[in-house]
Amino acid sequence: MMMRTDTIAAIATGLTDSGIGIVRVSGDKAFPVIEKIFRRKDGTPIRLEQSHTVQYGFIFDGEEKLDEVLVLVMKGPHSYTAEDTVEIDCHGGILMMRRILETVLKAGARAAEPGEFTKRAFLNGRIDLSQAEAVIDVINAGNDYALKSSVSQLGGSLSEKIKKLRGEILYQIAYIESALDDPEHISLEGYGDELKAAVERMEGELKRMIDSAEFGRIVSEGVRTVIVGKPNAGKSSLMNVLLGEERAIVTEIAGTTRDILEERIRMGDISLNVADTAGIRDSEDVVEQIGVSRAKSAAAEADLIVYVVDGSVPLDENDKEIIDMIRDKKAVILLNKSDLATVIDSEELAGLTGKTVISVSAKEETGLELFENELKNMFYQGELDFNNQVLITNVRHKEALEDSLESLELVKNSILQKLPEDFYSIDLMNAYARLGSIIGEAVEDDVVNEIFSRFCTGK
16 A cells, blocks of 8 residues: 655644644654744754653744644654654644644645544554554444443454464465475375364354454444333333433323434443334324334334333233234333332233333433343343453454355365365465455555544544
């Protein structure tokens, strides 16, 4: 991949009024650029300072003093990008940060593209591609588990697994090629059985990682959750309580919710992508019928169904329909309106549905802690140790692992069919290459560009 080595600059903190703002500069001319605009009393050039030191002074645009700043000096290769890097810590007003960035650009830098600092870290070999992708995952993490998983991957947990597997595959390729080149000294007698055993071990590792992808999606993206129930059961009230704001319209009129309302909610360590749906009941209203149909479709695709039951009124045919709908789904039943006289027995409802029933009151906001604990037990059984466990949270990684597994299956089939050893090498090389694409070896330029285009400017 062609790499631009010019000096880049960007605001590295959010564009909002804050106590501190950071303008980051990286490249071969980072120090000469800063020396044009940074002044301090002793006049010592920045390039003569030791790496990883902080210098105090002022930023000037010509003869105009812009701000009193601290400048962090990081000399390559011991920096985030592995290039000479300077970070200007200035006052955090939006106007001030923009003025300083404009001054840096006038001094000879150019505006960085989205993700270009991390892209340079990858291209300069400081991190591999899976670690670079983990950077954006850390930034976008929506819960503690997603953050821990991303930090683990940033530290190289996935990279180490992939490199170990590639090393084992490369050993087998080298052995086959050596034996074919020098059959007098290296025998392939009985090698097929040895290779088959090695391939099966590698397949086991790949399958474990692939199997973790669904859980990894839930950790990183959140649990696709649909709230269902009859009209006026308290679904929208529950939604508002979980959000902590009046987002859904709540009235005494049954059937107020006609369409799906979607929100992202964090409950402790768990992220829920929640859809509040129209109340499920038979209706002559055409618009309400459409809402009910959409509710059923959303429930069919959900990771979790939260069935809200009005505990103050008996179950009816509409409840029976919902119970049939959730029977084979992962679901929790919230027996709502526990602040009123309850006519539904929670144990009988649990026996009827086979699901956990939790008494709550959306009005008084009670029972929600029990609900949160139930979700944690349902999706995160036990505490996760991200020092030892690798979760696949990236679709690109999962596809590469599946392709590698398919190639190893072809190797095994070739062994069973007693085909020549050349066939083994071809499929082993394919598995090796696809695993390499995860960490960025021999990956196409457009894939790399697409990955970094999703980053924010300044990172």
